[in-house]
Amino acid sequence: MNGRCWVALAACVAQLISAAPAAAAVHQDALVRTDLGWVKGAQASDHRVFRGIPYAAAPTGDRRWRSPAPARPWPGVRDAAEPGPRCAQPATPGGPTGASEDCLYLDVTVPGTANGRKPVMVWLHGGGFVEGAGSDFDARHLATAGDVIVVTVNYRLGVFGLFAHPGLAGSGGFALEDQQAALRWVRRNATAFGGDPGNITLFGESAGGKSVCAHLASPGAAGLFQRAIMQSAPCTGTVPAGTMFPGVPAFRQWPSVADRQPDGARLAAGLGCGDPATALTCLRRVPTERLLPLHDQFITPAVGSQVLPRDPERALATGRFHRVPVISGTTRDEMRYMVALFYELPGTPITARTYARLLRRAFGARAGRVARRYPLDRYASPGLAWATLTTDVVFACPTYERNRSIAQWVRTYAFEFAGDDVTTKIPNSDFPLGSAHGAELAYLFPVPGLDARRRRLSATMIGYWTAFARTGDPNAPGLPRWQTFAPARPSTQSLAAPPDPTGPINVAADHRCAFWAKELSPATVVQIRRRLADEP
Template identity: 55%
Template structure:
């Protein structure tokens, strides 16, 4: 504790002694900054909105996370904390203007021994939306006998701004996540978790973050194993493949290349320096929220390109579980085309392929002929799934010696689609984080069993890559990930790059 005087220490201790009920303390935990009161149920305990860093506001906006302050008395940890500043979306994301948001949540199974494995979850959302509290971890904690920690981190312009001369430029979101992992190391034993047995897991942007931490020197010793779910963290994304109209880009860019964009955004907001930017309101900055949607490398938290680090083995040597959903990009074809009332036409498909693949467009079109698919939208979803997610993941799984999986459970038909959605991006998440009151589902229980087994032992019940487990509600099967997604072809035409 960082108390300044002995009198302050005595006063705080006396205060907590008065308010903690003597009859029941299972829902009361003392952490390094004070005492928490959470929710106590028959088979779990839940503590929410625990500050792991100081509020990044005022002069702390766009600075590395600082230690949280101490509190007196008992802090209420029964409700979710504020979501980090983000915009509401048509897909139902809840907006927020809060910057005091660096909170985490801890779900603890009741019973058994102490020293349980710890499962730290980094949410997805494209680095622009979502929160740790969006994920109900109670079933995973209870059925898997693991302590689950879900984390908020700064998003968009608040977490990823790259600006000339700014210390930590482009990496504040990852720095937040590492601050949360350090908090776990120091405090999780007080919840019955083993600080020396931490699995770091994430999906989409959260999974890409995990790839960053694998190659980050400042993450050394913060986790013992990792899970990468739908993590686009190697390769180059062709033009228009991720979103309509988006130019081609590598998954990781140098900080120096993005800092001019920070200067441009500042000018557009009427500022000539970072001091002025720190004075702007949260709402003003949110108008530029989507200008920054990925961490950069070439800063303190991420000095080198994670894709190159993975390819050359310059990563933390930990067990890896890694995979995708079978039809990742059917989500994009659904949201931006079919459900927007603009299903892709045959002529538009030809144009999209030409824009994305240039001189190799004819080879790509021949490999993915429209006659193989229910509609041009499905054909474009298949191409982009393979080149953006599946083949970079297959290569990464080989380079890391990972245990490989593919979530292949089909989603229900959706009115307005020109094709069956298959297993799109994020369709696996309700199975790993099911609603606590929902009836138990066989596939959900199987996924929780596998993920929890990995947290306990660092392995799963199938061989490492190239074996890939196909996860469906049917009998467990194995697939050839590279063959299923045409990866030899994509290597030949030079589209799957580091």
Template identity: 40%
Template sequence: MKWRGLVLTSIGLLGLLAGPADAAPGTVVRTDRGPVRGSVTGDVRSFQGIPFAAPPVGTLRWRPPRPAAPWRDPLDATKPKAICAQLPALGPDASEAEDCLYLNVTAPKRQHKPLPVMVWFHGGGFTSGAASHYDPVKLVTKGDVVVVTVAYRLGPLGYLATPGLTAEAGNQSGNYGLQDQLAGLRWVQRNAAAFGGNPGNVTIFGESAGASSVCDMVVSPLTTGLFHRAIGQSFSCAADTLTPDAAHATGTQFAAKLGCADAACLRGKPVKDLLAAWPGGAPVVGGRELPLQPPDAIRRDKFQHVPLLWGSNLDEARLFVGLFYDGVGKPVTATQYEQITRETFGPAADKVLARYPVGNYSSPSVALATWQTDAPSQLLSTCGHLDSYKLFTAKPLPIPVYAYQFTDRTAPAIVDWPGFDEGAAHAFELNYTWRQFFGKPMTPRQESLSATMVRYWTTFAHTGNPNTRGLPEWRRYTSDGDVQELGLTAVAPKNPAVESNCAFWAGLQP
């Protein structure tokens, strides 16, 4: 299925990330709503917990974000605020906070000109994660950029759609988290210069659900002028999002489970009850934010024509196989492997089993994860990513696309299950661009790859092209052979379509 919330709701990786170290009080910066007092650590200035919208509580639950109230005295911005309401996922984090629309700004301590601004939207399946869990010290100090990490409403508070909420708003409901992200971008336009950033050079970037959000911003008509480049990590823009009918059906069932027939009743329910009843969701097409499905908008040339840097990991699906099978002590058996394959592909299963024989892999779990990573019908597939690059480059005046595949199978494991080879799994590239959080310390070769990736990402933020002196050439995408491998043994063009059997899958799919 290409429902973006189906698999992503299992990802709670953001709860595992460590935030910036404690720092002494530092500078004061005046925003458009009032002054904030940040801190200085080493070579960076940090401002955490800046309100970019009013708390979406009470009657503002399930409404677009409103402006934050102004303040006069300097606001303490030395510590992060509460993370948005969520159940514990892979990490220990849990929250019932609705007052969570805050962002964090990290900038070099010394600078002589306005710098590019990189605005990050975290992953977590639209149900978990936090902006404050990411420490951008690598990007800021090595790449000479300003980084802003933006919180947004999650789970039922961010993505509930019902017929009543849609009628109340006069706009498709279910996109409150996306509306928060857009409010964060508008805040950047108003305030980036005060922190040394250039509002005329903004790069949005995100991973997993964050990259899905970046896709939505690229195709949204409401984002014109809010950003100038985009980076997506591990999510394909060739995937559809929820339709109104599907979202309303889920929302109606959710309300009934809580004993509610209208929005007023739902607004009176405790957050913990909403979280417990939530089945999962994602942004919804059909309203002002997303009038068209992302791939349809790209085909019809109704998207923001900005340079893109986009990619995926070699073993994306191993994270999910680990979560659902090996991580709970029930590795996939050879019999299960065949059963799952047949249930997925029906009459075509024999061809898939012949192309992916279980004996060719170190375990049935790895065999399952391999075709789940390759097949374009799967959410995060390699072939699906290649399809999305073709969408963007098929225009009469194609936009620049720089595609990558992260291939370090020895990467520090964000989640490590004994006896299971996670490889270059979903989200394992995050250690390479942010301060390392979990996993064994990086080796010198991994630190070198990390430095290369940071330079590629930040050079792209500066110029719209990742190439710079001292780095291996990264070719602009024109064919499947132009995907830049980011690995320990090679940082050079490769053709993932061959390894992932994309021609086979194209012949198998209707």
């Protein structure tokens, strides 16, 4: 799967989020002593921000593709007014780039109130595991409105964070190891910033949400967080061919390390490092810029390493995960962005003929049954029909089934974000985006220019998220009641802007999940994989 497909959306959202205006004039006089030394951040009237704090040693030179090592203490006072470098990633159109492998830094935003130890929320950014940075997200409003400490984290990406190779310890999991190193830093240093090291919420969207899913199943994450929030997390289910991106074969969300190691061996050979005895030494000498063109060949964590020894989907289904309260959900129209950008290209929209071909590619002999459940005469365009279908099969129903699994073991709150996408802009496209993938980020980390009705949804969402961080329950005075999700009462909370109500909906019915449970049963998935294996 081509990880660059996520990049334009993440870059657009991040630019708008990071452009939020300062709440007040900033003064450089915030001092905190961490376990490695003093840091001096930025002080405003209602918050403090500490940026660019190293949580692990630079994974450069011989440390490339190794588990994160402790950062070294520093003398004196470290200037923490600016974010650390972005992890190495290719340039994006109109967006920032990153060329440094010395990138394991985090930012801490602390509200100005002094009423006891505060909950700590640790944010893992999205971007398909190929781009983004924690510093893209301005957490000032989330921290001050919710009276919580927010930590945003960089972690190694793409070929630097998820590379696998025969004989390489940690294959496929360095990004997850980085995130756990950041969580350990937070636990050690939360008290210094006024936070509660025993009340940490791990939350993330897209690749960040998938990372949260992985940490729920990772033995190394035990005790590192007490609550979890997964937003649009593609961490369960098998994706039929072409339903996420054009031309991509059917794939599992969690490949094995054994599956990925041959890819690493081929990459090494292509770089002149094909001798198994010296391959890793040779590869660690390859300049960063020579690896960047190969960045998106490794875009998801692999199962079978020390950090992720078992499949998270299996772990969630069998209760072998960390028993913490969970919020889990999606946006209502997840796939509209991807369909608009990668299928509805200017001048080449999806037609009825294209729609039929896509169905055959994805579902083979079952294409007719799928077409009858998603007939073109119900939609304004074939593109909207395909976006609705793919939203259901890739995001909505796998998330619903995951919530059913989790709810057997822990208190679970399910959501569907139904607000407008106010950040995504696709040139020369009038395809309606609705509540597309990533749309909720502009409300959780509010962007400038939200009107009154959207600000109300933003306040509701921040209220839910921070109440959950405080108590493990999103309900709080002044907010619409949010019911728990239970197998016998699978209620999902719609998060909508007025005049639409925020309240319970039936996701399974709205997204035809009973139909997909039958069509994508394990036996059906096996048949699809066998058919694809026989194709030229």
